[in-house]
Structure formats: structure tokens, C-alpha cells
Amino acid sequence: MNPLVDVQHLSRFFSLTGGLLQRKIGEIKAVNDVSFAITKAESLGIVGESGCGKSTLARLVLSLIRPTSGHIVFDGQDINRMGKKQLRTLRARMQMVFQDPHSSLDPRNSIYRSLEEVFKIQKKNTPKKQIIERIHQLLGMVGLKPEHCRAYPHQLSGGQKQRAVIARALVLVPEFMILDEPTAALDVSVQAQIILLLQELGEQFDMTYLFISHDLALVDYFCQRIMVMYLGKIVEITPSNLSLQQPAHPYTQLLMDSVFAADPNVRKIIPSLEGEIPTPFDLPRGCAFENRCKYARSICKEHSPELLEIHTGKFAACHFPLI
Numbered sequence: 001m002n003p004l005v006d007v008q009h010l011s012r013f014f015s016l017t018g019g020l021l022q023r024k025i026g027e028i029k030a031v032n033d034v035s036f037a038i039t040k041a042e043s044l045g046i047v048g049e050s051g052c053g054k055s056t057l058a059r060l061v062l063s064l065i066r067p068t069s070g071h072i073v074f075d076g077q078d079i080n081r082m083g084k085k086q087l088r089t090l091r092a093r094m095q096m097v098f099q100d101p102h103s104s105l106d107p108r109n110s111i112y113r114s115l116e117e118v119f120k121i122q123k124k125n126t127p128k129k130q131i132i133e134r135i136h137q138l139l140g141m142v143g144l145k146p147e148h149c150r151a152y153p154h155q156l157s158g159g160q161k162q163r164a165v166i167a168r169a170l171v172l173v174p175e176f177m178i179l180d181e182p183t184a185a186l187d188v189s190v191q192a193q194i195i196l197l198l199q200e201l202g203e204q205f206d207m208t209y210l211f212i213s214h215d216l217a218l219v220d221y222f223c224q225r226i227m228v229m230y231l232g233k234i235v236e237i238t239p240s241n242l243s244l245q246q247p248a249h250p251y252t253q254l255l256m257d258s259v260f261a262a263d264p265n266v267r268k269i270i271p272s273l274e275g276e277i278p279t280p281f282d283l284p285r286g287c288a289f290e291n292r293c294k295y296a297r298s299i300c301k302e303h304s305p306e307l308l309e310i311h312t313g314k315f316a317a318c319h320f321p322l323i
Contacts, residue, residue, distance in 0.1 A: 045219030
């Protein structure tokens, strides 16, 4: 089965300049030689600490920023080779829900105008009556009422704003949606409502998701596969249900150990991690996790490990995987 999204050796480096003449003094390797694929109707999660390149990768996949190298193939079409007109047409099939619903909506526009704008951008010659019916239908679908059309963002709660953002993303019924920490700015009870809503929409529209989060337990619950990133690289790709399997990469093990159990009677001893995170301005020649890994050996300093399949459906970039 051909993947809906196929990312091949994708990299994005940001130049650093300084001095009076603003000469280049270095570069940040935000995304560094990343490859993965997502099949239709699959949910793939990305986890990792802040600064590992998750959000940059999301913007690259949608071509919101251009890559330094590599390719993004969507449904057999290379996005990098498309012109603006072709890309606008293709973007009707892919959407993104950003982390902060407060900044995702224009405060000068009502909710109706924010959703109506999608039809104008995509140059859909849809009659006004049909647009109104469609917007009312979408608002009902995400748990809002028709009267919310007249509301402005400042008149809505955080959960209502995020529902409006999701409704806007669904206007053209996309096949692929990127969720960049869609619940991070919400209360816990509202987070659960949004996650259930996204699951229902995924089943209803046969949606393909790329879900980005710091919360490993949430990604494990929502997604079929999990991709772990560390300093711009993928260190592991694994099926979900992490509690039933042994992680292959020491960093994944560390993330799993840091997940707290819901039972207050269960207390976990989180192992301390020694060593400092390498600077993204000057990454080591070998494994970026080497100076923090208790399993590291001399080869880890000299050679960066490749992402290899060590079991069916399980990949790890480690010279000495844990399984």
C-alpha cells in the first residue's frame, strides 16, 4: 500500500549570522536527515523534548517553510516541485491545527468570517446560502452552536476557540491533518473533550493524522505508531501500546520512565540523567545522545547510528539497542 505522506531525507538548517556585516557564523540543524511514511487513515505521533524539531518538521511537511534538502511526497506528488498555484490546490487536502487557539484566530474576524475565508482563499464559487449551511454544519460537528458564528475570539473560552479552529480545518474535508500540540493550552477536562472529538472526526472522515505532543501517554493513546525525535533526528519509530513492549532506544526508555501512573499509590523512581544536552549549533560527530547514555561506547562518539528496522515495524537509531 502506497503511503499518503512519504518524507525522504528531509533536512532544514537555519543560518546564524553575527557581526557588523551579519556574516554566517554557524547553523542550527533543526531537522536533520529525517525519513518516514504515513499510510492513509493512520495516526502517527511525534514526541520529544522542546527544541528537538517537531514543529519545524510539521511546517516542512505542509511546505509552510522550505527544506534545505530532501523531499515530501503527498499522494505521489512531490510538494517541493510545485508552484504556488498547484500548492494552494493541494493544501485543500491538508490542514494544520496549531498549539495556541488564541493566536490561531484573527481577533478582528467573527468565527463565521474566519471559516468563510477558507472558501475565498481556495477560490470556491460556493453560493452564500451553501456556505452558511456548511459553516453551521461544521460548528455543530465540533460541538458549537450556530449562534457562535457571530462571536469573536475574545468572547469564547479556550476550548471553544480550539473547536472553532478544528472546524475551520475541516471546511474542505482534508485527507491529512497535522495536530501541533492541540491540547497544550487547554485545561485537562477540555483536553479530553478535544481528543475525543478528534478521534470521532478521524473515524468519520477517514482522516490521516500527524500528532505532535510532549505527552508520551497521550500520543500512545491517540496514535497507532510513535516517532521519537531527539535534536533533529528520529531515534525510534515504534507501534503504540508502549506499556506492553520494551523500547529499543535509551532515550525512549527515559521518556517512558518519566510518565507518571494515574494511580496515586503507584510511585515511580525516575532515574537521574547525567550529562548536558549538546548544542544544536554544534552537534557531535557521533550519536547526539552519547554523553547522556549509560550504554554508550567508543563507537557512539565516532559514528552516528542509522535508523534501522530491528523488529517488524520497530526502528531504532542506536548502535546498541535495548532489544
